[in-house]
Each structure stands twice: as C-alpha cells, then as structure tokens.
Amino acid sequence: MTSKAYILDQIRTNIAKQNTTQVALPDLEIAHDDYHDKDKQFAQALQSVGGMAHWLDTQENIETFIQEHYQHHGTIATSMDLQIEHINPNDVQDPHELKNVDLAVVKGEFAVAENAAVWLQDHENINRSLYFIAQRLLIVVKKEHIVASMHEAYEQINFKENTFGTFISGPSKTADIEQALVIGAHGAMECMVLFI
Amino acid sequence: MKIGLFIPCFMNELYPEASMDTLKILESFGLDVDYPLEQTCCGQPMANTGCAHESAQLAKRFVEIFKHYDYIVAPSGSCVSMVRHHYAQFVSEMEGFEHVQKNTYELIEFIHDIIKPDHLNVSFPYKVGIHNSCHGHRELGLASMSECHAPAFSKIKDILDLVSDISFSTLERNDECCGFGGTFAVSEEAMSVAMGRARLEDHIKAGSEYITGVDMSCLMHMQGLIDRDKLPIKTIYIAQILAKGLA
Amino acid sequence: MSDHPKLAEKFASNTNRMKWHDKALWFVRQKRDIQAQSLPEWEALRDKADAIKTHTLANLDHYLSAFETNARKRDIEVHWARDAQEHNKIVLDILRRNGATKLVKSKSMLTEECHLNPFLEENGIDVVDTDLGERIVQLRHEPPSHIVLPAIHLKKEDVGTTFEKFLHTQKGNSDPTYLTHEARKHLREKFLGADAALTGVNFAISETGGIVVCTNEGNADLGASLPKLHIASMGIEKIIPRLKDLSVFTRLLARSATGQPITTYTSHYHSPQHEGEMHIIIVDNGRSQILGNKKYVKSLQCIRCGACLNTCPIYRRSGGYSYGYTIPGPIGSTLGASKAIQKNASLPFACSLCASCSNICPVKVDLHEQLYLHRQDVVDAGLLDKTKHRALKMATWVMKHPMIMDSGGKIARKLVPILPRNLLYSKFNVWGKNRELPPFPKQSFKELYKERKK
Numbered sequence: 001m002t003s004k005a006y007i008l009d010q011i012r013t014n015i016a017k018q019n020t021t022q023v024a025l026p027d028l029e030i031a032h033d034d035y036h037d038k039d040k041q042f043a044q045a046l047q048s049v050g051g052m053a054h055w056l057d058t059q060e061n062i063e064t065f066i067q068e069h070y071q072h073h074g075t076i077a078t079s080m081d082l083q084i085e086h087i088n089p090n091d092v093q094d095p096h097e098l099k100n101v102d103l104a105v106v107k108g109e110f111a112v113a114e115n116a117a118v119w120l121q122d123h124e125n126i127n128r129s130l131y132f133i134a135q136r137l138l139i140v141v142k143k144e145h146i147v148a149s150m151h152e153a154y155e156q157i158n159f160k161e162n163t164f165g166t167f168i169s170g171p172s173k174t175a176d177i178e179q180a181l182v183i184g185a186h187g188a189m190e191c192m193v194l195f196i
Numbered sequence: 197m198k199i200g201l202f203i204p205c206f207m208n209e210l211y212p213e214a215s216m217d218t219l220k221i222l223e224s225f226g227l228d229v230d231y232p233l234e235q236t237c238c239g240q241p242m243a244n245t246g247c248a249h250e251s252a253q254l255a256k257r258f259v260e261i262f263k264h265y266d267y268i269v270a271p272s273g274s275c276v277s278m279v280r281h282h283y284a285q286f287v288s289e290m291e292g293f294e295h296v297q298k299n300t301y302e303l304i305e306f307i308h309d310i311i312k313p314d315h316l317n318v319s320f321p322y323k324v325g326i327h328n329s330c331h332g333h334r335e336l337g338l339a340s341m342s343e344c345h346a347p348a349f350s351k352i353k354d355i356l357d358l359v360s361d362i363s364f365s366t367l368e369r370n371d372e373c374c375g376f377g378g379t380f381a382v383s384e385e386a387m388s389v390a391m392g393r394a395r396l397e398d399h400i401k402a403g404s405e406y407i408t409g410v411d412m413s414c415l416m417h418m419q420g421l422i423d424r425d426k427l428p429i430k431t432i433y434i435a436q437i438l439a440k441g442l443a
Numbered sequence: 444m445s446d447h448p449k450l451a452e453k454f455a456s457n458t459n460r461m462k463w464h465d466k467a468l469w470f471v472r473q474k475r476d477i478q479a480q481s482l483p484e485w486e487a488l489r490d491k492a493d494a495i496k497t498h499t500l501a502n503l504d505h506y507l508s509a510f511e512t513n514a515r516k517r518d519i520e521v522h523w524a525r526d527a528q529e530h531n532k533i534v535l536d537i538l539r540r541n542g543a544t545k546l547v548k549s550k551s552m553l554t555e556e557c558h559l560n561p562f563l564e565e566n567g568i569d570v571v572d573t574d575l576g577e578r579i580v581q582l583r584h585e586p587p588s589h590i591v592l593p594a595i596h597l598k599k600e601d602v603g604t605t606f607e608k609f610l611h612t613q614k615g616n617s618d619p620t621y622l623t624h625e626a627r628k629h630l631r632e633k634f635l636g637a638d639a640a641l642t643g644v645n646f647a648i649s650e651t652g653g654i655v656v657c658t659n660e661g662n663a664d665l666g667a668s669l670p671k672l673h674i675a676s677m678g679i680e681k682i683i684p685r686l687k688d689l690s691v692f693t694r695l696l697a698r699s700a701t702g703q704p705i706t707t708y709t710s711h712y713h714s715p716q717h718e719g720e721m722h723i724i725i726v727d728n729g730r731s732q733i734l735g736n737k738k739y740v741k742s743l744q745c746i747r748c749g750a751c752l753n754t755c756p757i758y759r760r761s762g763g764y765s766y767g768y769t770i771p772g773p774i775g776s777t778l779g780a781s782k783a784i785q786k787n788a789s790l791p792f793a794c795s796l797c798a799s800c801s802n803i804c805p806v807k808v809d810l811h812e813q814l815y816l817h818r819q820d821v822v823d824a825g826l827l828d829k830t831k832h833r834a835l836k837m838a839t840w841v842m843k844h845p846m847i848m849d850s851g852g853k854i855a856r857k858l859v860p861i862l863p864r865n866l867l868y869s870k871f872n873v874w875g876k877n878r879e880l881p882p883f884p885k886q887s888f889k890e891l892y893k894e895r896k897k
C-alpha cells in the first residue's frame with residue numbers, strides 16, 4: 001500500500017469511527033466595515049506597520065516622484081515602462097543577479113484598506129524574488145484599485161494565469177528579540193505605496 | 197418556590213460564616229430555603245483530576261438529593277459549573293438530571309437573574325476589587341470576558357452596585373486566573389502561588405482594600421498568600437458584603 | 444516522561460525572569476485584544492473559521508485528494524508521509540536527487556516535530572533556520588520555546604552574547620535593531636548561497652492546489668524564490684477547501700498571533716518558480732488518529748497562531764520548555780496527550796482550567812475542555828499518581844457518608860488549631876509551603892444550621 005493510500009484509508013476509517021456529523025461549508029457573508037474613506041484607512045494602517053502611502057498629483061509622474069523621494073538610490077529594477085535608468089528584472093535569468101537591487105518599482109494590482117496589504121502577482125515579474133530581495137520597495141497602485149477588506153480582496157484573486165501572488169503589508173519586520181519591533185528583517189527595509 | 201441550598205464541602209467545614217451569610221441573604225428575599233443535611237460534595241475535585249468513576253458517584257448523589265427543589269443555589273461558581281457543564285457525562289440518563297442542570301444557580305447569578313432586586317439595605321464603605329473567578333466568569337458567563345468581542349457587563353458588579361458607599365478598583369488584568377484551580381493548587385504549587393501573587397499585586401496596585409468574588413476557594417488561596425506574605429489587603433466572600441447587618 | 448510541575452517550578456524560581464516572561468507575552472496578548480476589539484465581526488469570523496475547519500476535517504480525504512490533483516496540474520510534486528521518518532527521508536531524497544547540500548528553512552513546527560534538522564545534518568546537509576528567532580535558538584542548540592516567538596524566553600543580552608560568538612558582532616552590543624540587522628547580513632549570505640529552501644505551510648487550498656505561507660520577515664519568500672528548489676511540508680490538517688476561505692483565515696491569523704492586522708507577507712505559491720522545482724509533502728504523523736476521537740478532533744483545527752500560549756497564565760510563567768513537547772501551551776498539551784498519553788501525562792494538568800484559551804482561539808478549539816477530558820485518559824491509563832488517586836478515592840468514599848464526613852471535619856477543626864506549627868506545616872503540606880491554611884472554625888455550617896433551626 002502506498003503511503004498516500006494508507007493515509008487516506010486511515011483518514012476515512014477514523015472519520016467513520018467518530019460518526020462525524022456533517023457541517024455544510026459555510027457561506028462567507030460577514031457584515032463588516034466598508035470604510036467610506038478607504039484611502040485614509042489604508043494610509044493609517046500602512047503607517048502603523050511601518051510603511052508610507054502617497055497619492056500622486058495629476059501634475060506629478062512616477063519618475064519625478066522617484067527622483068524627489070529617493071535622491072540617493074542605487075540600482076532600480078522595474079518591469080514597468082519608466083523613463084528612468086533601471087534594469088528589467090524579467091531580463092535576468094538567475095534571480096541571484098537581483099541581489100544588488102536597491103529599489104524595486106513594482107505594480108500592485110489592488111490595495112486593501114483594512115490592513116494596508118497590496119496584492120502583487122508574478123504575471124508582471126518572472127522572478128518572484130524581486131519583491132523580497134530589493135532593499136526598498138515602491139508599489140504602484142491605481143487610485144481606484146482599493147477595496148475595503150480581505151473579503152473583497154479574495155473576490156478579485158484567481159490563479160488561472162498566475163503561479164504566484166502575495167499580499168505585502170509594509171516593510172519586512174521582526175520582533176523576535178525581546179518583542180522589540182525592528183524594521184528590515186530579511187525583505188525590504190522600506191515600503192512605499194504610490195497611488196496613481 | 198422551594199430553594200435547595202448547596203454549600204461546597206470545604207465551605208461547610210471551613211467557612212461557616214460565609215455559608216451562613218449565603219443563607220441569610222437568600223432568606224432576606226423572603227425565599228423558602230432548605231439545606232438538605234445529607235449533601236456533601238459536588239464531585240468537582242475528582243472530576244478535575246480525571247477521576248470520572250468517583251465523580252459519577254457524587255454527581256448521582258447530588259442529583260438525587262436536589263432533584264425535588266425548584267432551584268438549587270450554591271455560593272460557588274465552580275461547583276455550579278460542574279453541575280451545569282460536566283454532570284451530563286456522568287448522569288445524563290438519570291431522572292431529574294435535566295431539571296437539576298437547568299435550575300442550579302450560582303448565588304449572584306440567582307439573585308441577578310431570578311430575584312432581580314432593585315435595592316439592598318447595606319453599606320460597605322471600602323474600595324473593592326472584584327475577582328472574576330474563572331468558572332463563574334467564563335463557564336457561567338457572569339461577566340463579559342476580556343478575550344471576547346461582546347458588550348461589557350458584569351452581574352457581580354450589578355449586584356454590588358446596590359451596596360451603598362462601595363467603590364471599585366480598576367485592575368490591569370480584569371479576569372486573569374488566580375491559580376487556585378482545585379487540585380492544581382497543590383499539583384502545580386509553584387504556578388499556583390505565582391499566579392496568586394500576581395493577582396494580589398494587581399489588586400494592591402489598584403488600591404483594592406478588599407478582594408471579593410463568587411468563589412470562596414479562590415479567596416481562600418489568595419488569603420493564604422496574604423497571610424503568609426503579610427500583604428496590606430483582605431478578602432471577603434461576596435455574601436458577607438451583601439448580608440452585612442442581616443440577623 | 445513529562446514533568447511539568449517540576450520544570451515549571453524551576454523556571455519560576457527566578458522570579459524576575461518569570462515576571463518578565465509573563466509580561467512580554469501579556470503584551471502580545473494585549474495587542475491581540477486591541478485587534479479583536481476593533482472588528483465588530485470578530486466572533487462571526489471565529490464562527491465561520493470553526494465551521495470551515497469542522498467541515499473540512501469531516502471530509503479531509505476528499506479535500507486532500509482534490510488538492511493533490513490540482514497541485515499536480517500546476518507541476519507541483521506531491522508526496523505523502525505516514526510519519527516523521529518517512530517525511531525526513533523524502534526531504535533528503537529530494538535534496539540528494541538535486542545535488543543540494545545547503546538548505547535554508549523557514550519556520551515550520553512540523554519539521555520540529557519530525558526532528559528534521561538533526562536528521563539532515565547527520566546526512567551531510569547544511570541546514571540554516573532563517574526566521575530570526577529560530578536562527579537564534581538554532582545557534583544556541585535549543586528548540587523554539589514558542590510556536591510563533593521561538594526566542595521569547597531569551598533576553599536581548601542573551602541574543603547579544605550568542606551573536607558575539609557566532610556572528611562576531613560588537614562585544615556587549617545587545618541593541619535589538621543592531622542585532623537584527625547583523626542577522627540580516629549574515630542570513631542574506633545564506634539565502635544567496637542556498638541550493639534549496641524548505642518552508643512550512645499555513646494553508647493549502649484544495650480547489651487551486653496551491654499553498655499559502657505567512658511571515659513578517661520575508662524569510663520564507665526569500666528562500667523559496669532564490670534557489671530553484673522549494674520543498675513545503677504540511678500536516679494533513681492544513682487544508683482548506685476554497686481560495687476565498689482565506690478571507691476569513693487571513694483576517695484572524697495575524698491578529699490572533701501578534702496583534703497585527705495581517706502578516707507582512709502572505710504568499711500564495713501555485714507552481715514552481717521559473718525553471719524550478721516545487722514539492723509538497725503531506726504528513727500524517729499521528730494526526731489521522733486524532734481525527735477518530737470525537738473529544739479531541741477539534742484540536743486539528745488549530746492554525747498555530749499561538750494565542751492560547753500568550754493568554755495561558757501557566758505558559759507565561761513556566762516557559763515553553765517546561766512542557767517537554769514540541770508544541771507548548773494549551774494546544775501542545777492536548778496534542779501531546781493525544782499523541783502519547785504515557786509520555787505527556789503531566790500536560791493535561793499543567794492547566795488551572797481557566798478557559799481563557801478556549802475563548803481566545805480564533806478557530807474555537809475547545810482547549811480547556813479537551814485538557815479536562817485528557818485527565819480522565821490519564822486516570823484510565825493508570826498514570827495518575829497513586830497517592831493522589833488513593834486520596835481522591837478515599838475522599839469520595841467519605842463524601843458518600845455524610846456522618847463520617849461530619850465527624851472527620853469535627854476532629855480536624857478540633858485538632859488542627861492545637862497542632863504545633865512545624866507539624867502542621869511539614870513538607871507533606873504542599874499547600875502550606877507558601878500559603879497559610881485558613882483558620883479552622885469551631886463549628887461547621889451544618890452544625891450552625893442545625894442549632895439555628897432548633
């Protein structure tokens with residue numbers, strides 16, 4: 001008997017043994033705050049986890065924002081079409097080559113107001129490591145792409161084309177030493193969400 | 197309505213006055229209270245140690261003795277919780293069990309839910325800290341619990357609010373266990389003592405002059421520490437506040 | 444044999460340290476409370492999570508099979524392991540097949556349970572735990588003392604000296620920010636040099652065949668996206684039916700665990716990375732047996748948030764090592780007792796039955812009820828201390844004979860007050876070690892009652 005067959009058999013036998021009553025899979029209708037000012041909620045939540053949110057004026061563009069906000073930057077990596085010196089992470093064969101990236105400018109699909117998470121998926125970036133290896137992360141999200149909570153968020157996600165997706169909420173952090181919060185554990189030391 | 201009074205075994209032996217105050221406060225509401233003399237123990241110490249066989253024998257006795265009363269009232273949250281939540285395993289088939297399970301009340305719960313007094317003629321001019329003993333608190337639901345998202349309430353506080361001149365301390369940890377826990381107090385002595393001392397520190401810091409609650413057992417444990425460590429605080433069983441001045 | 448009371452006493456004997464440990468965890472509990480109180484739908488979320496898990500466990504075979512089918516469609520290799528030994532062997536085989544000798548791991552209590560690290564090390568694999576807390580305890584050759592905060596038992600000075608020795612940090616510098624950033628540099632090298640990554644699994648989604656891994660540090664992700672080989676180990680109970688079920692669990696997990704609205708990284712792996720390999724190992728290791736026990740089946744709903752540890756007044760004052768089981772605290776005590784009652788007989792008693800754990804559990808595991816019931820199993824297995832058992836049997840007999848109880852009480856009330864103190868407070872009086880006995884009254888309530896009735 002294969003281990004798979006053995007385990008499944010054990011599971012079936014044991015479920016039968018305790019004469020389990022079936023509970024239907026519940027619907028997920030849960031009343032929750034829809035945050036009439038989602039932007040404000042998002043900005044506050046992001047600030048509380050060590051990140052920053054910025055809404056681009058109509059006169060500004062991403063390039064000028066980067067120049068103003070990241071005056072002393074090293075290598076920028078982005079697969080977005082930006083008029084600024086950068087490398088395209090999708091041209092890189094080996095993800096290790098991204099180790100010196102200072103600033104990754106990546107597209108966020110949508111933002112979640114309740115917890116300041118932004119959904120990123122690898123449809124845009126072949127190398128998943130870009131999101132985690134860069135010293136600093138600039139996530140660009142369309143202003144209208146913001147939802148209230150994780151309930152709306154999961155309605156927008158599917159894995160038909162994607163092989164990877166992640167919610168990122170603020171910079172990498174840890175409190176493993178005496179519960180002291182330290183920003184910059186392994187991933188990005190800074191996380192900015194730019195709404196355009 | 198006929199009330200059967202259950203006095204926990206250790207209270208009968210060690211706390212006759214607190215027990216008597218329980219009787220007095222019930223009688224002061226004009227109730228017909230009877231204390232059946234053949235009662236002993238609800239079986240909780242055995243059940244909490246895993247001795248199901250022994251617990252079953254005492255559960256059976258309890259139901260037998262109390263099944264003819266309209267209500268059974270006990271000055272103990274944990275004994276009542278034993279009856280309400282754990283007897284089913286031992287005596288669910290027994291005649292009278294469901295009646296006993298449904299109608300056994302902790303003293304304050306009974307006063308709050310059934311008697312519903314709107315005043316009490318008693319004064320207690322002290323700052324009091326309420327000890328929310330766990331079984332009354334979390335299993336009987338005498339007050340809102342710090343872990344849960346629910347509106348705040350406290351049946352104990354509601355009743356104590358009827359006492360004149362009383363004031364209350366605000367604790368840092370409103371409903372942490374004092375570490376009595378029945379046989380736990382002995383089998384995990386170090387933990388029990390550490391937990392008890394932590395509760396006392398919290399109360400002393402909050403300025404409680406008296407600690408009161410619905411379980412004499414928790415108070416006995418904390419008083420034992422107070423006496424040993426000579427701490428500037430006292431415990432008092434809640435009925436002893438409510439029955440002050442009753443003949 | 445576990446001996447919680449003794450190890451707990453040892454931990455608590457350093458009063459300052461015990462209080463510090465209690466406070467550190469209470470701080471986490473308070474952060475959790477703020478999050479729970481901020482969502483009016485908190486209890487509704489717990490109910491949904493409970494219902495999803497209950498349903499899933501009752502149909503576990505179906506959801507696991509579907510998960511495997513869907514994962515295979517995504518080029519993920521799925522393996523099944525009956526026990527720890529088989530799991531470890533599968534990991535080693537995969538590594539050997541790929542010529543991998545350097546493994547970076549992210550936190551996985553399952554691999555702790557399987558004792559994977561020593562096994563791999565014996566077989567020539569260089570294993571590096573990458574979660575900061577986990578790395579600290581790995582360098583110290585200690586197991587994690589908490590399932591979410593592995594190094595919560597250590598002071599920053601302890602970490603400082605450990606890092607001085609192994610990472611050559613500045614002498615005497617125990618600033619958490621400094622130490623964390625030094626660890627960052629050290630572990631970056633490890634990530635970049637690794638041949639393979641092993642992660643745990645927070646959720647495995649049956650309908651999509653993918654897994655979700657949650658971290659704050661980003662260590663799981665950095666590991667799983669640099670080397671081309673990713674192995675993920677999961678217990679059979681990690682499965683959830685639908686992708687959208689995550690809307691409930693992601694809202695509960697981090698809030699319960701650390702009091703954050705969500706973990707920094709919540710990553711959904713749904714295939715190997717570009718030109719890489721991905722393996723998922725589904726491990727039973729005794730779990731299916733718990734599935735057959737109605738009393739304890741809900742313990743398999745656990746999502747390992749650690750909230751029951753943080754709220755447990757005993758865990759906070761006895762530390763993770765006092766339990767002698769991979770997972771400490773209330774959830775570990777029930778899992779340990781289910782797994783090996785003989786070995787873990789003291790764990791169901793490492794609890795005052797305060798019920799805070801059951802209240803705080805985001806998936807509504809009836810923890811304190813389970814510990815109450817496990818005590819009966821201890822007695823049934825003949826593992827209760829004989830003296831204690833005899834005493835309770837005797838007490839029961841007395842309680843069945845009110846007249847004997849009354850006269851016994853009477854004698855005690857007469858005798859105790861006249862006993863010399865050194866006899867009354869002898870070493871047999873455990874109560875009296877740190878506590879006074881109550882003053883013994885002259886009469887029992889029953890005696891007063893009878894007099895009053897006359």
